[in-house]
Amino acid sequence: MRMFEQGKPFYKGNLHMHTTNTDGRLSLEDAIARYHDAGYDFICVTDHWKRTVGAEVHGGMLVLPGIEVDYFMASQVLHITGINVDETIVDTIDRKWGPQRGIDAIRAAGGLAVLAHPMWSLNTTETICSLKRLTAAEIYNSTSRPPWNGDRADATGVLDMAAANGCVLNTIAVDDAHYYNGDECYSFIRLQADTLTPESVSEALEKGAFYATQGPEIHQVTLEGDTVSVDCSPAARILFHSNRPYAKDRCAMGPGVTHAEYQIRRDWCESFVRVIVEDEQGRRAWANPVVVPY
Numbered sequence: 001m002r003m004f005e006q007g008k009p010f011y012k013g014n015l016h017m018h019t020t021n022t023d024g025r026l027s028l029e030d031a032i033a034r035y036h037d038a039g040y041d042f043i044c045v046t047d048h049w050k051r052t053v054g055a056e057v058h059g060g061m062l063v064l065p066g067i068e069v070d071y072f073m074a075s076q077v078l079h080i081t082g083i084n085v086d087e088t089i090v091d092t093i094d095r096k097w098g099p100q101r102g103i104d105a106i107r108a109a110g111g112l113a114v115l116a117h118p119m120w121s122l123n124t125t126e127t128i129c130s131l132k133r134l135t136a137a138e139i140y141n142s143t144s145r146p147p148w149n150g151d152r153a154d155a156t157g158v159l160d161m162a163a164a165n166g167c168v169l170n171t172i173a174v175d176d177a178h179y180y181n182g183d184e185c186y187s188f189i190r191l192q193a194d195t196l197t198p199e200s201v202s203e204a205l206e207k208g209a210f211y212a213t214q215g216p217e218i219h220q221v222t223l224e225g226d227t228v229s230v231d232c233s234p235a236a237r238i239l240f241h242s243n244r245p246y247a248k249d250r251c252a253m254g255p256g257v258t259h260a261e262y263q264i265r266r267d268w269c270e271s272f273v274r275v276i277v278e279d280e281q282g283r284r285a286w287a288n289p290v291v292v293p294y
């Protein structure tokens with residue numbers, strides 16, 4: 001198994017952000033300009049319960065229509081973003097129907113459903129595993145850290161626990177930009193789409209042809225036999241997470257490490273492997289989990 005197509009370019013995108021149409025501090029026009037000027041290839045505008053924009057192209061950058069819906073539960077909240085939803089979403093989504101019907105409405109509107117900031121939301125394994133038809137979950141959410149929030153941006157642990165319990169989700173990194181004073185243009189995905197169109201981007205997202213990052217590049221992840229290997233930009237360390245707490249070769253240490261391998265232990269019933277690459281500045285990249293075939 002090779003996670004990425006050799007030699008195919010990666011597009012850079014952010015799939016979660018807000019505008020003054022809800023609680024964001026920048027207008028749609030200014031938010032688009034901020035990402036365009038930072039060199040993004042695509043963004044998705046996900047205002048709360050509102051579809052702010054249709055599919056558009058701005059100076060070569062693709063803008064996708066999105067939405068964010070939220071639900072309250074006893075000890076947690078649940079936020080779901082809908083990526084590339086058509087205009088029917090506005091009539092088919094309602095908080096009183098609950099999260100699963102929200103996901104189903106996003107899907108019916110042609111969109112992809114993403115579990116937003118599960119660590120910030122305090123989502124439990126049971127909650128995450130109860131949701132059907134999710135495309136991915138946010139493993140990092142830029143605005144869920146100081147000074148805008150407490151420090152619950154990184155959902156690696158939560159998503160490891162869900163994966164260990166059988167709910168293995170692909171992962172994206174997003175900004176969830178509200179303030180645009182440092183919470184924007186920080187966490188993103190790199191996506192291997194055929195072309196920069198809404199259809200092609202959705203198809204690549206559905207296929208899992210992407211990785212989440214704050215800068216480090218993941219060039220390839222392969223599974224051959226029981227060996228997971230990764231090739232990446234020079235890193236301070238490369239980590240391999242799985243459903244087993246201890247393994248002696250979980251960390252490949254740099255500086256400047258660009259390749260590492262991990263041996264899957266079937267006698268330990270290892271079911272998934274997540275590759276994390278960290279650079280000298282502490283910025284991370286997360287590959288989608290490799291599911292171990294049995």
Ligand SMILES: [Zn+2]
Binds near residue numbers: 068079116117
């Ligand atoms: Zn949210």
Ligand SMILES: [Zn+2]
Binds near residue numbers: 016017018068
């Ligand atoms: Zn949001």
